[in-house]
Amino acid sequence: MIYPFNKKLRSNPRVRLYAEDDRFFGPGTKDLLAGIRKTGSVQQACAQMDLSYSKGRHMIRHMEAALETTLVERTRGGAGGGSAALTPAGEYLLDQFAAYEQAIKRYAQQQLQQFFPIEEQEGEQT
Numbered sequence: 001m002i003y004p005f006n007k008k009l010r011s012n013p014r015v016r017l018y019a020e021d022d023r024f025f026g027p028g029t030k031d032l033l034a035g036i037r038k039t040g041s042v043q044q045a046c047a048q049m050d051l052s053y054s055k056g057r058h059m060i061r062h063m064e065a066a067l068e069t070t071l072v073e074r075t076r077g078g079a080g081g082g083s084a085a086l087t088p089a090g091e092y093l094l095d096q097f098a099a100y101e102q103a104i105k106r107y108a109q110q111q112l113q114q115f116f117p118i119e120e121q122e123g124e125q126t
Contacts, residue, residue, distance in 0.1 A: 009116050011108040015101045024066035025097060029059055033086060033094045036072055042084045067093075 016026035028049075035045025046056035060072050071090035075083050086094065 005116075009112055011105070011112045013104055013108045015097075015104050017097065019066040022066050024063050025093070029063055030094065030097055030101075032056055032059055033071070033090060036084050037086050037091075037094065040083050040085060041081075042072065042074065043082075045084075063093075 014027060016023050018024065028051075031049055032045055032051070035048050036042055039045050039048070042056055042060065043053050046053045049056075064071050067089070069089045070087050071093060073085050073087055
């Protein structure tokens with residue numbers, strides 16, 4: 001049966017990682033790590049996300065505690081200001097999560113098309 005809807009449906013699952021029952025990584029933490037990678041600063045990454053610096057630091061501590069490893073190397077500020085960079089573990093987490101998230105989204109879209117097939121109109125290709 002072809003579904004009785006006028007619009008082609010799409011799926012957009014939200015992917016999150018848990019350490020046992022503790023959710024520690026998802027879209028917000030991914031954006032925070034990506035911002036740190038881009039700016040070299042926890043403070044600037046938080047500002048770009050409209051996130052308080054203390055909340056961003058808490059998110060980093062939570063991720064690091066859940067994984068029992070350092071994800072962000074920070075140097076204290078001074079006259080020139082501080083800096084931050086992802087550790088190899090932080091880089092790995094960010095890159096692998098992005099790839100995993102894309103794979104999940106592709107799979108979800110394939111499943112959606114299987115459960116809600118669309119009859120192609122003459123001359124139409126999807």
